[in-house]
Structures are given as C-alpha cells and as structure tokens.
Amino acid sequence: MHDQQLATRASELKPSAVRELLKHSKLPGVISLGGGIPAPELFDREGLELAVSQVMSGNFNDAFQYGLSEGYSPLRQSVSELCRLRGVNCPAEEIYITSGSQQSLDIVARTLLDPGDVVVVERPTYLAALQVFQLAQANIQSVDTDDDGMLVEQLADLLTTTKVKMVYLVPTFGNPGGKTLSEERRARVVALAKEHGFIIIEDDPYGEINFTETRWKTLYQHAKELGCADQVIYTSTLSKILAPGLRIGWLVMPEWLAGKAIIVKQATDLHSNSMTQIVTAQYLALNRLPQQIALMREFYHKKGEILANALREKLGDHIEFSQPKGGMFLWARFRYEFDTTAWLSKTLANGVVYVPGEAFYNDAPDKRTLRLSYSTVSDADLVTAVERLAKSL
Numbered sequence: 001m002h003d004q005q006l007a008t009r010a011s012e013l014k015p016s017a018v019r020e021l022l023k024h025s026k027l028p029g030v031i032s033l034g035g036g037i038p039a040p041e042l043f044d045r046e047g048l049e050l051a052v053s054q055v056m057s058g059n060f061n062d063a064f065q066y067g068l069s070e071g072y073s074p075l076r077q078s079v080s081e082l083c084r085l086r087g088v089n090c091p092a093e094e095i096y097i098t099s100g101s102q103q104s105l106d107i108v109a110r111t112l113l114d115p116g117d118v119v120v121v122e123r124p125t126y127l128a129a130l131q132v133f134q135l136a137q138a139n140i141q142s143v144d145t146d147d148d149g150m151l152v153e154q155l156a157d158l159l160t161t162t163k164v165k166m167v168y169l170v171p172t173f174g175n176p177g178g179k180t181l182s183e184e185r186r187a188r189v190v191a192l193a194k195e196h197g198f199i200i201i202e203d204d205p206y207g208e209i210n211f212t213e214t215r216w217k218t219l220y221q222h223a224k225e226l227g228c229a230d231q232v233i234y235t236s237t238l239s240k241i242l243a244p245g246l247r248i249g250w251l252v253m254p255e256w257l258a259g260k261a262i263i264v265k266q267a268t269d270l271h272s273n274s275m276t277q278i279v280t281a282q283y284l285a286l287n288r289l290p291q292q293i294a295l296m297r298e299f300y301h302k303k304g305e306i307l308a309n310a311l312r313e314k315l316g317d318h319i320e321f322s323q324p325k326g327g328m329f330l331w332a333r334f335r336y337e338f339d340t341t342a343w344l345s346k347t348l349a350n351g352v353v354y355v356p357g358e359a360f361y362n363d364a365p366d367k368r369t370l371r372l373s374y375s376t377v378s379d380a381d382l383v384t385a386v387e388r389l390a391k392s393l
C-alpha cells in the first residue's frame with residue numbers, strides 16, 4: 001500500500017542485485033575486487049593528526065559553527081591553487097565546496113534538469129551518476145566508448161536528431177572503464193558543446209592518479225581556449241587523493257549557474273561540514289599532498305601491474321583488457337558470450353568478488369564485462385584472486 005505513497009522518481013529506482021551480492025564481500029576469506037575505495041594505508045595519518053590538532057587549538061569555534069554555503073574561504077583558496085596546477089585556472093570565488101563530488105553532481109542535476117531533459121553519458125559510466133540523473137527524471141542516452149573514451153562522433157550524430165541538455169564525462173581514468181578521452185576528442189566535444197549549446201559536466205576524481213608522464217588538458221581548459229568556459233562545469237574531490245571520509249569535493253561553476261546552485265545547496269544541507277573543511281584547509285597548508293599523491297601513484301601503479309600480469313597469465317585466453325594507465329580500476333571483457341552477473345555467485349563461492357559490468361550501463365548492458373578494483377587488495381591477494389577467478393570458469 002505504501003508503494004503508492006512513494007514519489008514516482010523514488011519508486012522508479014531499482015534495487016541492485018549486484019549490491020546485494022557484494023554485501024557478501026565482507027565475509028571472512030573473501031577477496032573483494034569490487035569496492036572502488038582508496039587504500040587506507042595511504043591515508044596520511046601524521047598529516048591529518050597534525051591538521052586536526054591545529055584546528056582544535058586554533059580554529060575551534062569556526063570548526064564547530066555554521067559556515068557559508070559557498071565553503072570555507074581558505075579552503076576555496078587552496079583548492080583554486082590545486083585546480084590551477086591541473087589546468088583549471090579560475091579564481092577562488094568560482095570554487096564552491098561540496099560534500100564530495102557526488103553532491104556536486106546532485107546539485108548540478110537539480111539546478112539544471114527538468115524531467116525528460118536529455119543527458120548523454122558514456123557507455124559504461126559511473127553508476128551513482130546514473131542514479132543522480134534517474135532521480136532527476138532525465139532522459140539518459142548513452143554513447144559508446146573505446147580505448148580513447150567516448151566516441152564523440154557518435155555524439156555528433158545524436159546531436160543531429162536530439163536536443164541534448166547535458167553531457168556527463170569522466171574524461172581521465174574513468175570509472176568503471178579506466179579510459180581516458182584523447183586530446184583530439186576533448187577538443188571536439190567542447191567544440192560540439194559550443195556549436196549546440198549543451199553543458200558539459202567534467203567529473204575528475206582520478207586525474208591525479210596518473211601512472212604515465214602524459215598530461216591531458218581538462219575540458220575546462222579547452223573550453224576556455226575556445227571561449228565557452230561558461231558551458232563547462234568542473235567537479236573534483238579529495239576522496240581519492242586524501243580521504244573520502246572527509247566528504248570534501250568542489251564545483252567550478254560559471255556565474256550564470258552558481259547563484260541558483262548555491263540556493264539548491266542551501267536547501268540540501270546549508271553547507272558542507274565545517275570541521276572537515278577547516279581540517280582540510282589546514283592539511284593543504286601543510287603542503288604534504290603532493291608527496292601523498294606521488295606515493296599513491298606508485299602504489300596503485302604497482303597493484304595495477306600485478307593484477308594485469310596475473311590476468312594475462314591465468315585468464316588471457318578468456319578475457320581482454322587494457323593495462324590501467326591511471327586510476328583504480330581494470331575493466332575487462334570476456335572474449336566470448338558470457339554473463340558476468342550470473343558468474344558472480346560462482347566466484348563468490350570460490351572466495352572472490354568483482355563488479356559485473358552490467359551495473360554501469362543505462363541500457364543495453366554488455367554482460368561480458370566486469371570491473372576489477374586493485375586499490376585495497378594486498379599484492380599476494382591480487383594473485384590469489386585471479387587464481388580463484390580462473391578456478392571459477
């Protein structure tokens with residue numbers, strides 16, 4: 001009876017069979033290649049303890065008081081410096097602190113989308129972004145990807161018949177595919193935005209976790225060069241490079257959007273957590289983050305290689321994949337007809353879980369795919385996990 005009392009947007013949300021299965025990943029002895037979470041041993045305990053103690057002695061009142069919806073000013077200032085080094089050159093006033101980039105996506109969707117508006121995503125894409133766009137009752141359309149990210153010409157074709165409001169991209173070391181949009185496609189998608197007037201959301205949690213010497217320009221930077229920066233919304237987060245429990249992310253928004261988006265933020269939570277904003281500002285002032293990121297690159301790079309080597313050796317005849325060049329995920333695909341969702345209960349019985357690719361598709365899922373995360377698994381367990389996968393075939 002209560003089903004009828006649910007709002008349509010909530011009642012249309014589907015429970016995830018995958019989530020149910022992954023609950024078992026906490027069972028003793030099960031190795032999980034499922035979670036996309038950072039390795040806790042990389043948390044900078046010493047630096048964070050120092051920042052917390054400085055806040056307790058120096059900023060106690062501010063840390064436990066209400067704050068501004070836009071965010072804590074010194075934090076906005078340090079984030080703008082972080083952004084500048086990434087090629088997102090904007091003043092601190094254009095940076096808005098959020099409770100993680102998940103909230104950034106929600107705020108943008110609620111500020112910009114009416115039910116039925118077309119949002120284009122990559123196929124596959126970040127699962128929780130799909131949830132945000134579903135809750136906004138958007139008309140979600142997927143565009144295929146290859147090793148160089150979204151097939152931008154497929155988007156160009158879609159634009160000839162469809163009015164697109166927004167394109168959501170994780171252009172660098174994406175989740176789940178680990179793919180990076182080529183420089184040429186970056187330029188092209190921004191040019192298409194300028195021509196057709198759609199908004200781009202550039203979601204960049206993993207760009208710093210780069211195992212290569214290559215640097216790509218942000219879409220924001222391309223848009224600045226093309227004179228359409230007011231059509232790109234950049235969001236990033238400290239979740240992957242510092243600690244997700246802080247819940248500190250940010251939005252770089254053009255002026256036309258920021259005024260309304262801040263009201264949406266106020267309606268949601270007034271402001272992000274004062275304590276963690278101030279701790280984060282204090283932490284960033286210690287200038288330890290660059291060293292942390294260097295450690296992290298090396299750590300994840302090694303793990304990505306261990307996993308890739310084990311997969312090549314034990315499962316190379318069955319699956320294909322590209323070696324991760326950054327980020328926390330390895331995306332693989334069976335060479336033949338295969339259902340990775342059905343396979344999960346079998347691998348679980350053998351003590352290993354992963355995320356079936358199906359979870360990351362808005363439509364027409366490719367059941368042969370799976371996402372393997374190497375971030376929190378010990379080197380030895382990565383090898384054991386692959387042996388268990390092989391045994392489950």
Ligand SMILES: Cc1ncc(COP(=O)(O)O)c(C=O)c1O
Nearest residue numbers: 100101102126170175237239249
């Ligand atoms: C692509 C992408 N965007 C956004 C997020 C959300 O991150 P947070 O809200 O912790 O900043 C994640 C987390 O996994 C992600 O993978």
